[in-house]
Amino acid sequence: MARVLVVRLEQGLVNGLHGKYYTWKGDSIPEDFSSLEKLYERIDPQINFVWWDKPAPNVPADKFAVEWTGYLRVEKTGLYRFYIEVDDGGRLWIDDTLLIDAWKEQPPTVYHSDIVELVHGLHKILFRFFNNEVFAVVRLGWITPDGKAEIIPRENLVTKKSDTIEVRGLPDKYKVELWSGEPLLQATVEKGKAIMNASKLKEPVDAYFKIYDEKGELIGESPVIRDVWGGDVFEITIGKE
Ligand SMILES: [Ca+2]
The missing domain is CATH 2.60.120.1560 (Jelly Rolls)
Known part of the structure; x- marks a missing residue:
């Protein structure tokens, strides 16, 4: 990965x-x-x-x-x-x-x-x-x-600042999921941004991202991020294996 x-x-x-x-x-x-x-x-x-x-x-x-x-x-x-x-x-x-x-x-x-x-x-x-x-x-x-x-x-x-979480930096059609034991939120990248509706995150969570390419193949997972909540904006870079 x-x-x-x-x-x-x-x-x-x-x-x-x-x-x-x-x-x-x-x-x-x-x-x-x-x-x-x-x-x-x-x-x-x-x-x-x-x-x-x-x-x-x-x-x-x-x-x-x-x-x-x-x-x-x-x-x-x-x-x-x-x-x-x-x-x-x-x-x-x-x-x-x-x-x-x-x-x-x-x-x-x-x-x-x-x-x-x-x-x-x-x-x-x-x-x-x-x-x-x-x-x-x-x-x-x-x-x-x-x-x-x-x-x-x-x-x-x-x-929290707002009810959306934004992820930048990934190619269009990639899919991003936010996980904390189970999938919490997801969105597809369009025009350089994946915008997740985070209104169901009632409190901050320690969570990580799973990234899927345009074919739906899992290509990697991020480290755990503390206190993820509505209003967060992230930039994700995919590194070499
Ligand atoms: Ca009064």
Whole structure:
């Protein structure tokens, strides 16, 4: 088999959380985010905001809601507490468990979660927030096992840049598969690029590529690449045997 050399040109895994900014109509506070109108998206490095006016371009200062998603990177296994400060309401889930439920109109108020044990690695975060009327405050912090209370640092928040993984450098009609024990994604090279739909990669994976020529013959496998995720761009070179 040929040697497959891989260079990562762009990293899909980025620090921060993916924020989706919505508005709603009517007098009741929003419950079902799927019914809200999405106005803006961006990566927020930390959740630590005081807004007297619009929270983001095109988003009104009143009646807006934000959903932040991504992962918490825990470096040390241990006991953690989370806290939020919100005006108006917020709800925090870690690993799909609702830890803080403060979904009401209120002046800036701090809420703490119960103590949770988190193991080293990535933990899913979902944080929802709404503001009914000016002004707005939203902060997301934690108390680490050594007792330090802080806004969660950007280094400890990760999300993905997009839902595609791109591979460059191979001849057209070659096929690329991404494997991690089993085939996860695949694409055929067209106009110098294989573009894989990576929306099903919910978290970063350690994975490798298998490369097939235009006849469908396996010609080589890459070394394992750490933390492959949506937004990654790779350049692959086929070396001599
Ligand atoms: Ca408010």
